[in-house]
Amino acid sequence: MRVAIAEDVVLLREGISRVLRDGGFEVVAAVGDAEALLEAIERTPVDVAIVDIRMPPTHTDEGLLAAEALRAREPSIPVVVLSQAVEPAHAVRLLGDGRGGIGYLLKERVAAMDDLLEAVERVARGGTAIDPAVVAALVAKRRERDPLDELTAREREVLALMAEGRSNRAIATKLVIGDKTVETHVASIFSKLGLESAPDDHRRVLAVLTWLRRA
């Protein structure tokens, strides 16, 4: 799979490139800002792009804007956004366009090499990947008359994995349980949280994250 990387810190850019190459990706471009990324992708089509949120010139949300630009293209390009801060709002914003193929990971996930590769692959195939730390923060958030309190421990695990963007099959593999069991857990969770069942994994993530952000 071909991948392009935009990351302004050279050390990290090279680290990410190496992890991806070692993981069997073809890194067609590794650049330092959003503009260069868009140019590179214009020249060489890629299967997925990895973008740092904070890049020159303003070091604010260049990466988010670039991600939105890439996903708005036809056909849209899957993007994994790397963030230094845990901002669920960013994840929801990225998921908001209704298209799959989006990832929102903390930068340090780069060091967990297998997790990074797994997430990038999932996104490249049109899936969704939300950093476990973001999900954990949302699950820990307190709500009034919190329905999360009614979930069993196993259901909470399923909920977190679901929010990270994993499919039922991936959840079953991860938890070493049967597919049917996962489906039962998911149905139970949706009913306890008062959520409508979602038609696909991507919309399921968005629904769950939106629900989790409520006060």
Add this chain to the structure above:
Amino acid sequence: MTRTVARRRLVLGLVGLIALLFGPFATSQLMRTAERSPALLLADVAVGWSMIAAGLIIADRRRGNRIGPLAIVTGFVWFIGDFISSDVAVVSYLASLAHGWFDPLFALVILAYPAGRIVRRVDRVLAVGFVVVQAAWTVVKAYGMRPIGWWDCPTCISTVDRWFVAYDAMDPLGRIETVLLTALSIGLLAVVVARWLSASGAARTRETPVLLAGLVLAGGFIATFVWQTVAPTGGREPLGELRTIVLAVLRVLVAVGLLIGVLRDEAARGRIADLVVRLDGLPPMPVLQASLRDALGDPSLDVYRWDPSAAGFTNAAGQAATPPADGVSRAVLTIGSAGSPELVVAHDPALRDDPGLIAAATAAVRLAVENERLQAEVRAQLEAVRASRARIVEAQDDERRRIERDLHDGAQQRLVSLQLSLQMLRRDLGPGADPAAVAELDAAAAEAAAAIADIRELARGVHPAILTEAGLGPALGSLADRAPLPVVVTDELDRRLPTGVEATAYFVAAEAITNAIKHAGATRVDVRARVADDQLHLDVRDDGRGGADATTGTGLTGIYDRVAALGGSITLESAEGQGTRLSVMLPCASP
């Protein structure tokens, strides 16, 4: 001061003494030509004395008021008129010349009433008219009716025979004089009536003596005029004794009325007091000019203000203008320090006669100018302090942003790289590696991960990236996302706000939420942000136990300073058991 007053009193006393002796002596002259009743003599002396007495009291009490000396002179002229009956021809001659001045002087007194100044144009025209006509007539009479013999006239049967009279020439001139003085006195009466009618309340009471005086004066002239018209061949007016006495009584009443009127004329001082009140702070030039004109009764008064930018004066209309020089035609007052005039007031020189009034008005204006200058100074200093505080807050925010960026882009990235290197090293070591070394590497990687998390939280506390990037609403949402209790954010903002305002509001909300958790034991916090009237309104309320005190706790104190530095306001409502509500208003005018 006391000595000059004493000397003045002595002089006035002497004048009074002379009048006391001179009056009866003058009146006694009337006895020479005909038998007069005691009532008539008494009336004659009463008129002169009352005028002089009124004049003396006014001169004593109202220094600088011209009515005092004018009334004294008028009274003496009245007595001098009695000497027409003198045996000595030259005395009789001079007395007859002086006698005619009584009415014009009386007219001047009326016109100058009550402040002792003749300011209005119409009043001045009348005053000048009286003086000119009388002066002209005096010259004509001095020549046309000079005595035949200077000292005595043994052959004369009556006083009339003593004169060299050119009746043919004098008669028409005398008629003209009567007509002119009658016209002037009718004008005077009109002025007085207008004054009386336009006055109200206390002012009308004050105007009553001059109305009476005007009626007496004009009545006298009109009667003479009518008589001369009815009996043009000359002949004596019917000098009914009763008429003379009634007229005299009226004149005495007028003198007393004038005296009371002048003494009661606190209006001028009242107007100055008004001026002081009105000049609370220096009003715009047109208002100042109008106020001064009103207070000093001088419609010709002009004010000029020094304009430092133009290095010249501007008049009340704001046009460049040069104030007149102090002199005969204009009196000029300069307000301001020596060498740097701030305000110049050019006024009628007649006002110099009431130095007390001018001094009071000047003091009022000077006070206002000084007040204005001090206020401007304080305002400038306050503005400088405010700007300096705002700059400090701004600098602090900039510094926080810089530290946050350094943490994220520097230390955090290096740690991530380090962590990545450790993981790669571990992988490269392969499955056959020394388990102790692998454990060591894992521990180091975990340590790096913990450091990254620490730095992330530290950076967020210093200055959340999302605030810079997405603004206050998303930053409040982010605050709610990580709060360990339910925080409901109502974000009604439709635009980005100045960075200082956003940062301050964010830190206020963060501090309030922290306090709600730590001190209030709240189970829910509501945060609402909206902009109305170019003000950011941020409300943070919790359902905790209340009783929060703004004076304790450094967090809140810092927030108060920040809010004040941005020119905002903060209110804390925290009744015991009622929860806590922190409301902040921050000005955020649209850029």
